[in-house]
Amino acid sequence: MKTHSIFAIRHQRPIYLFLGLCFNLLVLAPAVYAATPEIYTPSQVAWLVLLGGVTLALSIYLFVVMFQPERF
């Protein structure tokens, strides 16, 4: 049972990552592109949104470090 749950989590990570990237490309990036000046190309906006996502993830990671420092 325990093995199954670890297996499931390991295999769910790439799926979440893929869904996140799709969400970025199909929803977030177009929305941000629509709201930014024309000097940015659609691909640049998509990468920018991705970078924003990475920054947010790092920020959440740092909060985890702050509240559960013994894990690090």
Next chain:
Amino acid sequence: MTPTSSRSPNVPGGRRDSRKHTPKANMAGLYQRAVKEAFVKLDPRIAVKNPVMFIVWIGTLVTLLVTIVPDLFGPVPGDLNQQRLLNGLITLILFLTVLFANFAEAVAEGRGKAQADALRSTRSDTIARKILPDGRVEETNSTELRRGDQVKVIAGEMIPADGEVLQGVASVDESAITGESAPVLKQPGTDISSSVTGGTRVVSDELLIRITADPGKGFIDRMISLVEGAERTKTPNEIALTVLLAVLTQVFLIVVATMSPLANYVQAPVTIAILISLLVALIPTTIGGLLSAIGIAGMDRVAQFNVIATSGRAVEACGDINTLVLDKTGTITLGNRLADQFIPVNGHTDEEVAKVALAASVFDETPEGRSIVRLAEQFRATVDFEAQKAEGVEFSARTRMSGTNLPDGGEVRKGAVDAIKGFVRSRNGKSSADLDAAYEQVSKLGGTPLAVCKDNEIYGVIYLKDIVKPGLRERFDQLRRMGVKTIMLTGDNRITASVIAQEAGVDDFIAEATPEDKIEVIRAEQSQGKLVAMTGDGTNDAPALAQANVGLAMNSGTQAAKEAANMVDLDSDPTKLIDLVTIGKQLLITRGALTTFSIANDIAKYFAIIPTIFAAAGIGALNIMQLKSPQSAVLAALIYNALIIPALIPLALKGVQFRPLTADQLLRRNIFLYGIGGVIAPFIAIKLIDLLIPIA
């Protein structure tokens, strides 16, 4: 009081630093392995354990992307190739920063592993003779022994695991763990010699031993895990510092992430690579890169001292100790008292006392007995009987005296004054007021009086002087300056105790102390919010060792004492507690000094980067270092940021030089040296690097 007690046979002699500790770590190839390990630690699953350096690692990957495609995140001003070159250099420096931090940790771990290997070399699988419940003997591998098993070890064999002697008396060579070549006597039922350590060898006779630790759970196994870092858990101090570093990193991450719109607003757009450089320069990378190395090096220093610590927390607690509770005998004074003076009574002369004392000591091989012989020889005393025809009378706790039965039927004795009085009375002799006066005189001097008699006549008193260990007074003065209080515990009477306490320079003493008093003293100090350290070796010390914040048990002590303590000294040298306090303080001071330095560095890096990249916003005047350009300023700050990590590795591993100062004095000194120095040093270094790099 035992007039003829001797030094514990387990305590190694000579200066500690001159002793050979067999578990010498082999440091060959340490740096090559550390370089390899530094690359292995780039694995994100390992890198994520160090928050500050993980942020730098992610930043490196992002700058790598903008090196390949400079306009990946938006249009960039100027030539793309130039931008690519700058981004490439930033990527390289950030990568080196991560590598250097990994290298620092790998070097510390490598030293720990080498130390662990040296400790492991004292363990080896051996065939043990296990006693089965039905009494049969079965040969089994030592790794298959379990707690509670009984084994028989004969001369020439290695003791298979930590245990307690149940039966037999044997000499054991413990040089594998203590470096002391003289074998020690092991026998059951005594506080100082009933426990044995796995990996040591029986050199004579045989022992029946009850195993007290499962395989891999012995003291040395626990230490191996600790120095290797396998079971290293963060200490409270490290946890607090990790939180502080995470908070600082979070603050700067938010500041830098929200800086781009502001920069665009003030007509000074910045690229992603420059923003990442700014973030890396502002977060405390120096301490982030060296933090784990400092902790590992602290454990390593303790192991090199031949002390086994059961946790990093215990080592760190040593640095916070407020009160040291020390036994007098063996810790403050040398275990053996030495004869200093003869005090004649009943009208006898010094020479007569010397002659009788010599006759009573010819068979006494204890250090006290030898010192009486030496003192008597100074009075030209000689033995006027045939020693072969005389008979030595050994000291016993019941008679409290020793001596010689002479060939002519005469009896010479030396011992506790009460015991000698009784001996003389039993032979129709008398005591005298002289004797009581001499007894009081010696007690007031802090010594032990031994009366000397021949048949029914008391000749005088030998003044056995307690010798305070040399250099202890200075050490206690140092401890006092650091705010550590020392309390001496002794079974001696109040007069003797006060004299020794004064001579040694301890802050307080408890005379006529019982083992129960130890725990009372510790509780009383702890109730005032103080942290207490103590040493002990007997079973009756175990509750106090467990109660103390730092309990240092002697390896020669009982299993109960060792299990209750959080440190075990393989050399069985109680004075080492003072050194452990120094090591603990050094660990805390090093961490504090490097944290101060790291945060102070950020100020200089801030002044290097911000005014140059936002010069267009009218803050160019803050470019007090007059750096050439934003590009060179960023590169200079990052190069300094990367190089300072390997530059500080030796300091992190060796520790800041220890100075016996109070907490306030240390704080002032650290702020001055590492705070102000930490601001000035990068200003100079960044300016120099800016001048050297050929980027305008």
